[in-house]
Amino acid sequence: TQLLEQSPQFLSIQEGENLTVYCNSSSVFSSLQWYRQEPGEGPVLLVTVVTGGEVKKLKRLTFQFGDARKDSSLHITAAQPGDTGLYLCAVSYPSNDYKLSFGAGTTVTVRA
Amino acid sequence: NAGVMQNPRHLVRRRGQEARLRCSPMKGHSHVYWYRQLPEEGLKFMVYLQKENIIDESGMPKERFSAEFPKEGPSILRIQQVVRGDSAAYFCASSLPGAKVLTFGAGSRLTVL
Numbered sequence: 001t002q003l004l005e006q007s008p009q010f011l012s013i014q015e016g017e018n019l020t021v022y023c024n025s026s027s028v029f030s031s032l033q034w035y036r037q038e039p040g041e042g043p044v045l046l047v048t049v050v051t052g053g054e055v056k057k058l059k060r061l062t063f064q065f066g067d068a069r070k071d072s073s074l075h076i077t078a079a080q081p082g083d084t085g086l087y088l089c090a091v092s093y094p095s096n097d098y099k100l101s102f103g104a105g106t107t108v109t110v111r112a
Numbered sequence: 113n114a115g116v117m118q119n120p121r122h123l124v125r126r127r128g129q130e131a132r133l134r135c136s137p138m139k140g141h142s143h144v145y146w147y148r149q150l151p152e153e154g155l156k157f158m159v160y161l162q163k164e165n166i167i168d169e170s171g172m173p174k175e176r177f178s179a180e181f182p183k184e185g186p187s188i189l190r191i192q193q194v195v196r197g198d199s200a201a202y203f204c205a206s207s208l209p210g211a212k213v214l215t216f217g218a219g220s221r222l223t224v225l
Contacts, residue, residue, distance in 0.1 A: 004154075006154075031212055033212075033213075035216075040218070040219075041218050041219070042116075042203050042205075042216035042217050042218045042219050043155070043203075043216050044216070045213060045214070045215075048212065048213060088154060088155070090155075092212060096168070097212065098143075098160060098167075098168070098212070099157055099160065099168065100145075100155075100157065100212075100214065101157065102147075102154035102155040102156070103154050104152070104153055104154040105154055
């Protein structure tokens with residue numbers, strides 16, 4: 001059984017602070033994606049990565065992928081209230097790489 | 113330039129009734145996925161379909177649930193004889209053939225009374 005864990009489950013910070021959320025898999029994955037989901041809406045893709053050790057930046061968001069391809073982190077610099085949402089990581093495994101397995105997510109609240 | 117369209121957005125059913133959820137994929141996408149999300153949980157894979165074919169239904173409950181994606185028209189997720197435990201948000205996603213990038217709809221929220 002492949003396990004995907006996200007931490008922390010909840011995170012509440014003040015506007016302007018930095019935050020990091022983590023995603024850990026029990027098995028090596030083929031690809032990893034980060035999504036953000038707002039209440040009442042579907043997940044929206046932020047980034048996809050397939051290469052171990054890769055770092056991608058999207059404005060104030062930095063995505064880092066472990067060399068072993070089993071873990072990832074999302075770092076937000078100078079968080080803003082608009083960053084509030086549920087951050088989900090999703091991985092596909094070599095055994096059936098069309099199927100995305102989602103973590104339970106990290107609920108981020110940025111207070112003005 | 114519509115994305116993935118799901119309807120209804122909200123559906124209320126009494127125990128024992130049937131629920132039908134519809135999903136129109138993005139234009140040009142021939143692959144459809146259904147996921148279920150319970151409160152404070154991640155999305156759980158249910159089924160993966162291509163036009164007129166079920167590719168993987170390993171996440172579907174063995175009874176009462178079925179899905180189809182006909183040659184013409186939307187994909188349908190059908191839940192017969194609903195129970196309270198079926199209350200959840202059901203998300204549809206679509207993709208191009210071979211693509212790992214999924215585009216999600218806004219979801220259909222089923223409440224069973």
